[in-house]
Amino acid sequence: MTVKSRILMSVAAFALAGAAPAVAQTEIQWWHALTGANNDVVVKLAEDFNASQKDYKVVPAYKGSYPDALNAGIAAFRAGTAPHILQVFEVGTGTMMSAKGAVKPVFELMKDAGETFDPKAYLPAITGYYSTAKGDMLSMPFNSSSMVMWYNKDAFKKAGLNPEAPPKTWPEVFEAAKKLKASGFEKCGFSNAWATWANIEQFGAWHNVSLSTKANGLDGFDAVLNFNSPAFLKHWTNLVDLQKQGVYDYSGRTNGGEGRFTSGECPIFLTSSGFFGNVKANAKFDWANAPMPYYPDVQGAPQNSIIGGASLWVMGGKKPDEYKGVAKFFTFLSNVDRQVKLHTESGYLPITKAAYEKVKASGFYKDKPYLETPILELNNKEPTENSRGLRYGSLVQIRDIWSEELEAALNGQKTPKAALDAAVERGNQMLRQFERTASR
Amino acid sequence: MQKNAYFTGLTVPLLLLLPQLAITVVFFYWPASQAVWQSFLLQDAFGTSTEFVWFENYQALFSDPGYLKAFINTAIFSSFVCVLSLSIALLFAVMADRQIRGAEVYKTLLIWPYAVAPAVAGVLWLFMFDPSLGMLARGLSTMGIAWNPRLNGNDAMLLVILAATWKQISYNFLFFLAGLQSIPKSVIEAAVIDGARPMRRFWTIIFPLLSPTTFFLLVVNIVYVFFDTFGIIDTITGGGPSGATETLVYKVFSDGKGGSNLGGSAAQSVILLIMVIGMTAVQFRFIERKVNY
Structure with missing residues (x-):
């Protein structure tokens, strides 16, 4: 075998190896703004999701502070290279909502992808902030606090x-x-x-x-x-x-x-x-x-009280297959045991009622009452017009x-x-x- | 016989100029024209809806009291930083120009701060003067001096002036030192023989002979305080408290980047551009006349 053909062979092999997963797997870009221990949580979630199935690969990328990540997302959208999932802090909710065409509302995403999705399963004090007046959920709550x-x-x-x-x-x-x-x-x-x-x-x-x-x-x-x-x-x-x-x-x-x-x-x-x-x-x-x-x-x-923190927005103009992957990832995130683990280990609020009930039943808050304080505040009374959240x-x-x-x-x-x-x-x-x- | 070589036709000169012109157009005129165009538009953050609004962004600026305040802040900030950094650097350069032991070490150390990025310089000064963390701030409070740049606008302004000055001294020092070393020794020796004392020698010989350097530095320093200081302001005060340290360039940055108000931000940068062009023209027209080359 000549040197030339050997090189050709190895190039072909490399190309095949590189191309094979790209054909089978759809990549989902996830831009976020978390550092330190919270960044580890993001990476771990993506790894776990990628290991749990073969069709999609979530690729997280750190884009700076909350305002930086939002600006990076906006600039990328203007340039036509927006990620699939963008983490936006609660202050940016109004900006994201008003951008018709730039975002894909979560309730629509879940319906189109045929994922089972019950907005009532989520804690209303949290989803209220990210929903329309009619109760349609626009973005997926991720890390919430009060x-x-x-x-x-x-x-x-x-x-x-x-x-x-x-x-x-x-x-x-x-x-x-x-x-x-x-x-x-x-x-x-x-x-x-x-x-x-x-x-x-x-x-x-x-x-x-x-x-x-x-x-x-x-x-x-x-x-x-x-x-x-x-x-x-x-x-x-x-x-x-x-x-x-x-x-x-x-x-x-x-x-x-x-x-x-x-x-x-x-x-x-x-x-x-x-x-x-x-x-x-x-x-x-x-x-x-x-x-x-x-x-x-x-x-x-x-x-x-109202929440702070950030939610995950799905950007507009992507392929249906990619949206399907995003929807699967959101279902994966909302899983009760995963929420329990996220809440007890990171201190983020649980986003589903089931997860909160499970942690409560386990007696976890007896030793760590400080993790329950924000949930008690959020659920103190049925939210009114003045306490559902704010959106400007x-x-x-x-x-x-x-x-x-x-x-x-x-x-x-x-x-x-x-x-x-x-x-x-x-x-x-x-x-x-x-x-x-x-x-x- | 014609001694000078010259080109006939335009092709060769244009080709030779092309690289420089291309760089200027791509990196200077193109973005500047984009800013001018943007300043006439009202646009949402994602660029999905755009409206041409003529001078409305400019009108909104001039009816905003915060913008007028930014002008005043910029005037205070830039005059203090320019005067302080130039005079302190000149003092250091005159000292370093003399025959002293360890002059090389002294000179090298003075040049270091220039290598520090503005944002990092800001953080360094914040660490020294933050009322909770800063060692020097704690010293001030034990001496009974009230110091709270979080709420007191004058304290905050003083802090950003100090940081911005500190950062620029090195650069000015380098140029002043080079300027001093190029002054012919014979002129000064003649003055010594005529019996002129050091102060008189400085003001009647050295200072006028340094004027080209001083003039150059003045232009460079004004450009520095107008455009390069927002990193320092962002890390130390974020324009606060209550807008006391919000300068024109910082407002361009915070309205455009933080606030996604691209039209308003572009209008501000156009005004800033016109101001600096005007000031530089004035400097060349009037101050340069007094410069001895």
């Missing part, structure tokens, strides 16, 4: 507070924070991450006070913001006063300030229940979490505007009333511009 109040039990003991009875209402939190400050936590009695999620979005849902008309935007893009109402004004005024006294201390717009809890600087800290892994790994003190505080004089409070276009920018106004109130540039009014007015300008681009 906001809880983390507190430092050792600090409570030091300040003479009962660590087993954390404060339930905002006035109780203020009192506890003042005592904590007096006991040595000079800079920060309590604080929160995600400035607007805590002090606008969750606050509205938990107190059953509206953020805007049209069920907080879920019923249409013509929603008009109206949260410059007494309950919000009262809360913002309290925060501003306590910031001046050094009892409250602002910790920024994102979760960059969460380290202030684990380092022991802020003994009471409101942030995502997804903070669990970080607290477990880094806090060198005894800790616990409790539901978010509320104002007892606001009627109906506490209502229920350009919410990333609107959140920045809201943060700017909250910061202006906290640093004394504006009165709380002026800041709230400006947050509403400037937010409405953004909504009207978005409505124009979305309604055509």
Whole structure:
């Protein structure tokens, strides 16, 4: 055999080897934004799915932070190279929804693929955020969390507070924070991450006070913001006063300030229940979490909390066979045992009722009550128009505007009333511009 | 007899110019024209619906108080960064130009920060001055100095100015040092013989002879603060608190990338482009006259 023919042979063999799986397997691209332990969860899920059947291969790819992944998806769609599955954070829901043709709604996907799919099997507090007003599910919930109040039990003991009875209402939190400050936590009695999620979005849902008309935007893009109402004004005024006294201390717009809890600087800290892994790994003190505080004089409070986190969107314009693979993958994700495992190992909320019931029956929450707190908040009451969730276009920018106004109130540039009014007015300008681009 | 070689016809010169022209068109004029076109459009994030809206994006900008604030922030930020980084670099260069022991080490160390990416420089300064994590911030608070860039706009502005200045000093230092070394020794020696003291020598001989370098650096520094500093701002403050550190270029970035408002962002970049072209033209027209080559 000549050298030349040998080379040809090996090239042919290589080509065959390379081509064989491509013919048999359909690749499904999955772009996500998770790092560290959560990235491992994504990779493991894809591996397990790929091992469970032969027809489809899910290929996960990390695309940066949540906004980065969303932008990467948008840019890829414009260039005609969108992935099949794109993980989008809850803030991007309005943007994705309005992009008709760019996405394939999940309920449609499941119907077309002939997969058994019962939207009622999922926890309504979670799917409500990602469904139309009629209840059609648009995206597949993936990693969900809610906001809880983390507190430092050792600090409570030091300040003479009962660590087993954390404060339930905002006035109780203020009192506890003042005592904590007096006991040595000079800079920060309590604080929160995600400035607007805590002090606008969750606050509205938990107190059953509206953020805007049209069920907080879920019923249409013509929603008009109206949260410059007494309950919000009262809360913002309290925060501003306590910031001046050094009892409250602002910790920024994102979760960059969460380290202030684990380092022991802020003994009471409101942030995502997804903070669990970080607290477990880094806090060198005894800790616990409790539901978010509320104002007892606001009627109906506490209502229920809303979710944060991300869901999986299916992009439009793909082949039916590829959609079939995506549908199979979603069925695989919703499997009860898989959800139980995901929830107990990663701390994400379970997305199906069956998974939650199973974990509950196993007695898991007796040892780890902090993993149940966000579920209890979400299920506290039947969601109302004000607590099903929120859906606005350009919410990333609107959140920045809201943060700017909250910061202006906290640093004394504006009165709380002026800041709230400006947050509403400037937010409405953004909504009207978005409505124009979305309604055509 | 004709001594100069010259080309007849246009083919050869055009061919020789072609590579350079192609690069300029593909990488500069094409994207710039795209930005101008985009600035007249109102489009959703996915580009599925587009409307030509003439100057509406520009009108929206000028009715936005945040945009006016970004102008003021940019003026403060850029003048402080330019003046500080140029004057400190000049001071260092004059010091390094003298006969001192270990001058080579000193010079090399001063050049290092230039190799640090803006975003990394931002994180470094944040680690020093973050009220919770920063060692220097804790030092300030033990000395009883109130320091909170999370909420205090002046503190935040000071922090981004320091980081942006620190990053640019090395570059300016290099050019000033080269400029100083090219000043003929004989001129300075003559001044010494005439009895001029160091300060007088500096202001009447060295500084005027350095003016081409200073002028060049001024142009480069303005381009730097206008366009290259958004990484620093993004990592340190994200434009906050309450928009106190939102400069024009940062607003282009955050509206376009974070907010998916491509039309508004494109309109801002067109305005920024016109401003910098205008400023550079003014510099060449008026300041350059005072430069001694």
